[in-house]
Amino acid sequence: METLDVVEKVAFNLLRLAVIYLPDDVKRALQKAHAEETSETGKTQLKAILDNVEFAEKYGAPMCQDTGTIIFYVKAGAKAKDLDKVEKALIRATKRATVEIPIRPNAVNPFTQKNSGDNTGRLIPYVNWEIVPGTDTEITVLPKGGGSENVCVMSMLVPGEGIKGVKKFVVDAVLKAGAKPCPPNILGVGIGGGSDIAMKIAKKALLRPIEVPNLDPEIARLEEEILEAVNMTGIGPMGLGGKTTVLGVNIDYAYRHPASYPAAVAFNCWAARRATAKISADGTVEYLTHKVEVK
Amino acid sequence: MAVYKLKTPISEEETRKLKVNDVLYVSGTMVTARDQAHRRALEHFKQGKSLPINLEGLAVFHCGPIVKKKEDRWTIVAAGPTTSTRMDIFEDEFIKNFKARVIVGKGGMGKRTTEAMAKYGAVYGAFTGGAAILAAKAIKNVRTVEWLDLGMPEAMWILEVEEFGPLTVAIDSHGNNLFMEVQKKVEENKQRIYQKLGI
Numbered sequence: 001m002e003t004l005d006v007v008e009k010v011a012f013n014l015l016r017l018a019v020i021y022l023p024d025d026v027k028r029a030l031q032k033a034h035a036e037e038t039s040e041t042g043k044t045q046l047k048a049i050l051d052n053v054e055f056a057e058k059y060g061a062p063m064c065q066d067t068g069t070i071i072f073y074v075k076a077g078a079k080a081k082d083l084d085k086v087e088k089a090l091i092r093a094t095k096r097a098t099v100e101i102p103i104r105p106n107a108v109n110p111f112t113q114k115n116s117g118d119n120t121g122r123l124i125p126y127v128n129w130e131i132v133p134g135t136d137t138e139i140t141v142l143p144k145g146g147g148s149e150n151v152c153v154m155s156m157l158v159p160g161e162g163i164k165g166v167k168k169f170v171v172d173a174v175l176k177a178g179a180k181p182c183p184p185n186i187l188g189v190g191i192g193g194g195s196d197i198a199m200k201i202a203k204k205a206l207l208r209p210i211e212v213p214n215l216d217p218e219i220a221r222l223e224e225e226i227l228e229a230v231n232m233t234g235i236g237p238m239g240l241g242g243k244t245t246v247l248g249v250n251i252d253y254a255y256r257h258p259a260s261y262p263a264a265v266a267f268n269c270w271a272a273r274r275a276t277a278k279i280s281a282d283g284t285v286e287y288l289t290h291k292v293e294v295k
Numbered sequence: 296m297a298v299y300k301l302k303t304p305i306s307e308e309e310t311r312k313l314k315v316n317d318v319l320y321v322s323g324t325m326v327t328a329r330d331q332a333h334r335r336a337l338e339h340f341k342q343g344k345s346l347p348i349n350l351e352g353l354a355v356f357h358c359g360p361i362v363k364k365k366e367d368r369w370t371i372v373a374a375g376p377t378t379s380t381r382m383d384i385f386e387d388e389f390i391k392n393f394k395a396r397v398i399v400g401k402g403g404m405g406k407r408t409t410e411a412m413a414k415y416g417a418v419y420g421a422f423t424g425g426a427a428i429l430a431a432k433a434i435k436n437v438r439t440v441e442w443l444d445l446g447m448p449e450a451m452w453i454l455e456v457e458e459f460g461p462l463t464v465a466i467d468s469h470g471n472n473l474f475m476e477v478q479k480k481v482e483e484n485k486q487r488i489y490q491k492l493g494i
Contacts, residue, residue, distance in 0.1 A: 040296060041316060041463055041473075048423035048461060055428040064425035065361050065373035102372060104361045105447065115446045147378050147402075147424065168494045175485060179402040179474060180378055182424035229488050234480050238424055239402060240463055241477040271425045 003082035004089045007139070010277050010285055011093030014141045015070070016101050017290045018275035019062040022053050025209040026186070026247065026272045033184055033237070033244035042242025046184075049237070049270055064271040067103035068143035070094050070125035073207065075138040078131050080281065086137070087127055094118070094125045106146070128204070135281035138288075140207060145269045148185060151177035154199045154264040159256075166191055166263050167226060173265040174230045174246065179239020182269035184247045186210055189226070190264040193254030198264035201252040206268045207276075210248025223249045247272075300458065304352025305396040307416035313464045315471040319420050320460035321397055324438070324453065325354040329377060331449040332442060333385035340392045347441035348453055350393040354420075357382055357400030358430070359448025362437065369437040371454070373427035376401040379419070387411035403465055403474030413470045420462030421473075433459040 022030075030053070034046035056063035072090050076083050095118045097103050107121040108114065119125065132138075153173050157165040170189055177185075190202030213220035227249045236242025247270070256262065276288040287294055296316050301309055303323030313319060326348060328336065336346055360374035379400030382389075386398065386408040396417050398404070401424035412418060422430065436455040443450045465473040 044318065044461055044463060045423050048426050048429055052423070052426040052429040055432060059428060061428055061431070062361065062373045063428060065359065065375045065427040066377075066425070067361070067373075102361055102363055104359070104373075145425075150378075164492075164494050167492045168489070171485075171488055171492070171494075175481060178478065178481070180380070182401065225492070229492055232484055232488050232491070234477065234484050236477070238421060239474060239477060240421060240465065241473070241480070269425055 004085045006279060006283055006285070007086050007089035008093045008096070010279055011072070011090050011139060011141065012097050013287070013294045014139060014275040014277055015093065015097040015103065015143070017287065017292065017294065018141050018143050018273040019067050019101060019103055020056055020060055021290055021292055022063060022271065023209065023274060023289055025211045026270070027053060029210055029247040030184070030270060033247065037237070037242050037244060039236055039242035041240045042236040042244065045237035045240060046244070062101065062103060064145065065104060066145045066147065067106065068145045068273070069106055069149070070119055071128070071142045071144055072125055073128045073130070073140040073142065073204065075130045075132045077134040077136045079135045080137045090125055090127060091120050094120055136278050138276060138278045140274060140276040142207065143273050145182070145271060148181035148267040148269040151181045152199070152264070152266050154195060154262065156195065157261040157263050159259065159261040163222065165261065167229070169263050170226050170265055171229055174235070175233060177267060178235055181267040182271070183235055183239060184237055184244045184270050186247050186268040186272045187249045188266035188268070189249060189251045190266070191251065191253040192256035193262060194257070194260070195262050197254050198262035199266065201254060202264040202266040205250040205252040206266055206272065207274055208250045210250065214251055219251050219253070223251050303354060306352065307396070310396045310416045310418055311468050313418050313467055314469070315464055315467045315473045317464040318460065319397070319462040319464055320458040321354045321420070321462065322457050322459070323353070323455070325356050325399070325456045325459060326350060327356045327358045327360060327452040327454070329357060329359055329449050330381055331445045332451045333382055333389055335442060335445070336393070337385055337388055346393070347451065350395045352394065352396050354397040354399055355395045357398070360452060362447060362452065369440060371431045371434045371437060374430040374434060375425045375427035376422045378402040379404050383408055390415050390417045399462060403472070409466050409470060409472045412466050412468050416468045418464050418468055419466035421465040422460070422462055430459070433457055
């Protein structure tokens, strides 16, 4: 099979897996939250979420009607062939997925307000490239919902305040977001780099399973500390009150300019969808995030 | 917390029985309307034009569904709620003019809507955000679609539903607003959190 066809098939499967099957780590976190929730209304919401996740799997239908803006992360092996064809294949897969899964057409021209109808348009689906050694190509899809996207924030903090400033920034972001991003949420936090880099690494941090803490024990502790703090807000599932507002906090960072302290929070809704597969040079495909069978 | 099962058309009297935190299931006719449909409906009202459907006593759903057409028949694939705050600028006039009794969405609505609900007798039922299949399961039939020129998410989908829910009554017709109550508590917790983090 040609590279174009293989990539298209894999990307289509990834889109299907992502929008129908919630990753196991998120499912487990929701189950735990349901078991521990003390607010009756909060418990009702979590039960509805868990029922919904189960029905989506059973009927093979997208768990949420907002199947998001389609974002790809490609780790391209420097020695993989036909890399110039990958983007074209991802666009084809997105168009096919729109009709065949189906997923909701979510790409709108910001000037004419016209919906393209097929989830593609200028720079959409967006592809984040990373060149890695070897011949394998790893593709991840992140269908990113609009409700949680609307509360993502980036700020240039005061360097003198250091990590304290970050803690306040993240807590304030959660307080301000309230019910809007469909809590319980997952937070990607990006620190340093520059204004664009902070948000880029914040969003990419959403790809890490929430059960996997940061490799740096000090940052892992900060993730725990922020998680505990934001769950004291009482916002709760769907903002109707309760113990669980956030399921996990994933932090990543880059070195900063001495005069700047950029920080960003990328929110993901409870329908924290992602799927990854690896394509080897010989065309074999391994789906890394999902154990369900793919054709 | 009581559980209610209501059938459309829902009367003002039935609506007034509901209190914040009650759980509600709706059967009958439910109509989707997002920003564009709200805007157009109010424009039609201003111009003295009637709507494609009389909304009195019905449930209005803030939702942009995924819909599939199979042999001339529409079927709902997924239909969770969208964020209701965007409709806050329309909803008071909407309730006043069209007398819809149950507004379904996520994220809650503000003071203007809360006041209109108290005045004209309507409630806001919070449906779990993203629970699109749970919603789709309760939608038994797509009766028709109006204003499809607005696009699939913004069109007015006229749905027949059976025990659509659970909806948490988050704004009742007595001026109570659960989201605002939670917000107040959250504000009180803020200082405690700052203290704990040493900020």
